[in-house]
Amino acid sequence: EDKVVQSPLSLVVHEGDTVTLNCSYEVTNFRSLLWYKQEKKAPTFLFMLTSSGIEKKSGRLSSILDKKELFSILNITATQTGDSAVYLCAGGSGNTPLVFGKGTRLSVIA
Amino acid sequence: GAGVSQSPRYKVAKRGQDVALRCDPISGHVSLFWYQQALGQGPEFLTYFQNEAQLDKSGLPSDRFFAERPEGSVSTLKIQRTQQEDSAVYLCASSPRQVAYEQYFGPGTRLTVT
Numbered sequence: 001e002d003k004v005v006q007s008p009l010s011l012v013v014h015e016g017d018t019v020t021l022n023c024s025y026e027v028t029n030f031r032s033l034l035w036y037k038q039e040k041k042a043p044t045f046l047f048m049l050t051s052s053g054i055e056k057k058s059g060r061l062s063s064i065l066d067k068k069e070l071f072s073i074l075n076i077t078a079t080q081t082g083d084s085a086v087y088l089c090a091g092g093s094g095n096t097p098l099v100f101g102k103g104t105r106l107s108v109i110a
Numbered sequence: 111g112a113g114v115s116q117s118p119r120y121k122v123a124k125r126g127q128d129v130a131l132r133c134d135p136i137s138g139h140v141s142l143f144w145y146q147q148a149l150g151q152g153p154e155f156l157t158y159f160q161n162e163a164q165l166d167k168s169g170l171p172s173d174r175f176f177a178e179r180p181e182g183s184v185s186t187l188k189i190q191r192t193q194q195e196d197s198a199v200y201l202c203a204s205s206p207r208q209v210a211y212e213q214y215f216g217p218g219t220r221l222t223v224t
Contacts, residue, residue: 097166
């Protein structure tokens with residue numbers, strides 16, 4: 001059975017800290033790994049990763065995929081209170097639905 | 111800005127009632143997904159459409175759950191004879207291409223069954 005496991009489940013940091021969120025996956029015929037940010041409403045798309053070792057960046061957020069070790073990390077530098085959210089990781093094969101992890105709840109305190 | 115929209119945003123149903131949840135995907139998106147998200151959990155897949163064809167309904171928890179997308183755009187998720195364990199947020203997402211590509215989520219419908 002396909003599964004995605006995220007760690008830690010929750011994290012509390014101070015503004016300005018750098019955080020690393022982890023996602024490991026076991027997805028048959030794996031094709032892509034996606035990261036989403038979920039505040040109170042819908043998950044919003046952050047990154048889609050398909051190739052190993054190529055970092056994707058968007059502002060203070062970056063992510064990389066390791067297809068050999070079957071994991072991805074999401075880094076957030078200089079965290080702000082607005083980064084507080086649940087970060088979801090999902091794996092997909094291209095012909096089956098995405099499998100989501102339970103998420104990491106990040107709380108950034110001033 | 112035409113994102114994915116869902117209605118109603120909140121629904122309270124008495125146990126045993128039928129409910130219908132609507133999803134309007136992003137225009138032109140061929141793929142549409144329904145997920146169920148319980149408190150503190152990630153979204154769990156329910157069903158998937160490519161245009162009007164329901165290609166996968168393996169995640170529907172029982173035969174009380176039914177989804178349709180008759181014209182390949184708007185979709186409705188129907189739950190018959192609701193039970194308390196159906197209480198959750200129901201998320202709809204659409205994607206421009208295949209299932210593994212980025213999916214854009216609607217705001218969800220929070221269903222509470224009393």
